[in-house]
Amino acid sequence: MPCKILMLCGDYAEDYETMVPFQALQAVGHTVHAVAPDKKAGDWIHTAVHDFDGAQTYSEKPGHRFVLNAAFADVRPESYDALLIPGGRAPEYLRLNSRVVEITRHFLAADKPVAAVCHGAQLLAATGLIKGRRVSAYPACQVEVELAGAEYCGIAVDQAVTDGKLVTAPAWPAHPAWIAQFLKVLGTRIDA
Numbered sequence: 036m037p038c039k040i041l042m043l044c045g046d047y048a049e050d051y052e053t054m055v056p057f058q059a060l061q062a063v064g065h066t067v068h069a070v071a072p073d074k075k076a077g078d079w080i081h082t083a084v085h086d087f088d089g090a091q092t093y094s095e096k097p098g099h100r101f102v103l104n105a106a107f108a109d110v111r112p113e114s115y116d117a118l119l120i121p122g123g124r125a126p127e128y129l130r131l132n133s134r135v136v137e138i139t140r141h142f143l144a145a146d147k148p149v150a151a152v153c154h155g156a157q158l159l160a161a162t163g164l165i166k167g168r169r170v171s172a173y174p175a176c177q178v179e180v181e182l183a184g185a186e187y188c189g190i191a192v193d194q195a196v197t198d199g200k201l202v203t204a205p206a207w208p209a210h211p212a213w214i215a216q217f218l219k220v221l222g223t224r225i226d227a
């Protein structure tokens with residue numbers, strides 16, 4: 036059965052972590068509303084490409100303009116079945132927006148499916164509702180995950196972790212595992 040999924044976006048979200056799940060979830064029949072604070076349908080956000088090219092941390096390059104398809108002001112979290120949080124730099128400032136945190140809390144408190152990748156764990160940690168959960172994220176977010184009382188799962192960059200209805204992964208190389216696990220939590224059946 037198709038789900039209605041809310042995707043919380045912001046400027047300099049990671050390009051692949053925004054576009055790939057947005058398109059993949061729609062391709063299998065789900066509705067995905069991509070929103071960002073203070074923006075409406077038709078507005079866009081900047082994205083950034085994070086790459087792993089031998090430096091001590093990821094490098095950042097300009098990504099695409101990602102067009103939002105719903106208005107943040109119209110979001111009523113109770114009308115959505117699931118939440119998706121892309122990584123990149125967006126979560127570091129989205130977690131400072133009380134409405135974004137309130138929306139994220141709704142999904143965790145209601146035990147609805149939630150998928151977060153990379154720095155999306157920063158927003159999860161800001162809710163105060165991940166204590167005792169198993170959470171993966173980009174390694175730089177380990178401290179925040181642990182300070183929020185969750186168990187940080189330091190897994191391979193192409194793997195994902197499911198804890199109940201919470202699906203997390205370290206970065207975009209995990210898309211096959213992360214999206215597959217999220218689809219399973221959503222109850223999505225794909226007949227080959």
